[in-house]
Amino acid sequence: MSDILTATGIKAGYGDVHIVNDVSLHLEYGGSVAIVGPNGSGKSTLLKSLLGFARLFDGKVVFDGRDITGMTSDKTVAMGLGYVSQTDNVFANLTIQENLEMGAYVRHDAAGVKQDIERMYQMFPELERRKKFYAGSLSGGERQMLAIARAMMANPRALLLDEPLASLSHKAVETIVEKLRIINESGTALMIIEQNTRRILAFARRAYVLVTGRLALEGDAATILENEDARRRYLGLGAD
Known part of the structure; x- marks a missing residue:
């Protein structure tokens, strides 16, 4: 299967500070990729650098066969590359209906x-x-559902999500994962950064483990989850 998104030799950060160093990854059409690793490993910076939200010092980003390196987010959204940020991902002073229209x-x-x-x-x-309620009145799980639904309104062929399960209850986590499964099965490729490592590795097909801004491991997500050495050294999960 060919790739809808590839990033090669990514070096990124903020100001003059390098946080991500020489990272390459890819996302297949209709695929699902998890990016995991310890706090502070540069996961969010990596994702933001693909979309122009973090400084890209070096590297190349290709989406659907087109070089989008350094392209602004409004252009990449129009091309079919969606994004759901971890915070401030809904318009709190607009209704659910209005948020979807804005999407x-x-x-x-x-x-x-x-x-x-x-x-x-x-x-x-x-x-x-x-739908007539203001987004600011929603629970954490409802807000995340709205953020995902709003991003889907642009009809993305690939959707990048930054910690969609953060600070959610177990019930909300399972609800969000099920929604993501439906979206993925409908043909939208997903690249997901997540601290709920066990749950997201059980969901995704492939995974990248990022440690101190560099790739420590990549491959089949289920295989990485079952790897006791990877769980202990990089994921903080320990043995089952």
Whole structure:
């Protein structure tokens, strides 16, 4: 299977500080990739560098056969590369319905947008029941569902998510994972940074382990999860 997203020799950070050093990774069409590792290992910086939110000192990013290195996020969203940040990922002072409409800002097909809003409500019935509520009144799990649904309104072919399970209850985690599974099975490729290592490795097909800004391990996600040495050295999971 060919790749929808490839990043080669990524060196990134903020200001003059290098945080990510010589990292290469790829995401297949319709695939699912987890990026895991200890706190402070540069996972979020890596993800943001692919989208132009962190400084890219060196490297190349290709999306769907096009070089998008250094391209602004509004252009990459229009091309089909979506992003859900860890925080500030909804408009708190807008309703659920208005947030979904904002997610389609790059589109010009009013009828299609209306259909996709209904599709999001079918996928996230929890949101439809409260569509006139302000996003600021939602629980953590509901906010995350809205953030994902809003990103999906741009019809991304690949969606990058920064810690979608952070600070959620066990029930909310399972709900979000199930929604991501539906999205992935519908054909949208997923690249997910996550601290809930065990859960995300059980979900994704492939994984990269990032340690102090460098790749320590990559391969089949289930194999990495079962690797006792990897669990102890890099993931803080210990033996089962």
